[in-house]
Amino acid sequence: MRSSHQFEEHTSEVKVRVFAPTLPSLFEEACRALAEVMTGTAPPRASEPAQPIEVHADDREALLAAWLNELIYRTEMDGVLYSAPQVEHVSDTALVAKVGAAAVPALKTPVKAATMHELSVAPLEREGGWTASVVLDV
């Protein structure tokens, strides 16, 4: 299985579904999906040095929201697009990563936050691998 993501219909927000062979690659793919929402196209190649990011949460689903919210925060503060993640460690409650960023002149869609509405992270029983779903407030 290759990592992939798709955008599902939602009247006012953006619903993202992510597939990946492993849990670390699932979180990496979620980062790339977020970057794509922000730029409106495939994000440009990372040009900025990778920054260490560490997040903690009470469970796997909350960890996904915390990870995306940290990326949203950093993108807004640093004015660059965090689009090239390398997840070094992920458990149910902690994630350690290095994330490269791309310089972009402007972002198409500002994302306010990753919500906890219909948030899910689950193994795919039949196919193997993992899937996640998250609604972004845009």
Next chain:
Amino acid sequence: METIPETSGYPASVSGKPELVRIGECLYEIPRSYRSDMRVPARVFTDEAMLAQIRRDHSLAQLVNVSTLPGLAAPAYGMPDMHEGYGFPVGGVAATEAPDGLVSPGGIGFDINCGVRLLVSSLDRVSIAPHLERLMHELSRSVPAGFGRASRQLAATPEQMDRILAEGVPYLVHQLGLGREEDLEHVESGGCLSWADPGEVSYKARERGHVQLGTLGGGNHFVEVQVVDRIYDEAAAEAMGLSLERVTVLIHTGSRGFGHQVCTDYLRVMDGAMAHYGIVLPDRQLACAPLSSPQGRSYFKAMAAAANFGFCNRQTIGERARQVFARCFGQSGALELVYDVAHNTAKLERYGERILCVHRKGATRAFGPSHPETPKAYRAVGQPVFIPGSMGTHSFVLAGTDESAELALGSCCHGAGRAMSRTAAKHMVDGHALRVKLAQEGVVVKCQSSQELAEEAPVAYKDVEKVVEVTHRAGLARMVARLRPIGVLKG
């Protein structure tokens, strides 16, 4: 510590669409019997045609989910522009009883105190027309729009941030010279929620916010230059200084990254605290805690700080607009503040003997003439309410009614409400062609991305005129005037 013991366990899933019972001309109810975990009925202000639109998404199921919150003091209300959100539907109102009722960050949303401010000039359409290009150009230079365009030059010092968060608009007017004394009477709550505490706000929120005062942000936020093109209620329009052909400025934005971070931070706090209070909910985004709990108290104070930041943001943008009008038109370009009203907040309000915490998510406070918080200038007509249309379409001015207190806790709609997803709009609308069409209609649009323009195209929204008509017919607010945009600065 108050705990809330009564929970019904995980609710039965919703199968099929909820059945609605018509209980008024424009009022429908989903009775408590619909789902075992409902604690109050869910009521929707709508008509048959708009109900068909509402049924197309998940907003009714979301309203039913809201009705499961423990300790609700009134039905969960859906406004005529209701559409699917996350957790709460957009266009939702829910009230709990103080001091121990719940407060839910999701019932307010990430854009705390998103709202609308209307200013009116003494200029008319004809006198402004030759200067419109220059006016819009100057506005676009004065009001940073879009994501990540905050200006370091506008950065507030830590001390200024503390006072903005604690004192709101009065601080801007009295200490920073941003505005006039008479503005204060014409901002909801005088531009300051007094229980705000900057100490409850995270470093991250401050870091995001201190460079964003006076910025528009993205999405559906905008500054529009408009003309009054229709009057429905002469007396109310006159009280608000509105007459046919008169030029107005409408500002729609909120508390920017500051508010987003406050909501993000506290959603997490509430999510972690729910088990302690024995609260089980069908949607994690509804996370909440009692107002009297440490978590609830902290959030309520931080939310108020974000609301004050939102009021200050619109005040600052309003001042920029005043400066631009003065540069373009001299003294004749003076702008008077009609009113500034929020549509994403929770506030403590008195209803009879009860103090309720009224959550309004995509719903506007609409107090009637006799409410003590209605400004003196509007005591004969009701508090002004502004309903921004989708980009390039009409916006509406309404006035709150006394009966809205009984009907929907002094609330009404907040906008057109999306009818179509951004993806669908993008596929259906050619942004460049839309730009050309708007230009042909005489609307000057300042928006860099044609794709973004397409996502906010009028076709993606409900017909704001119908939303406003239903609001009027339902008695939630009265139609006063219609505003036609001639210049759009898009966020």
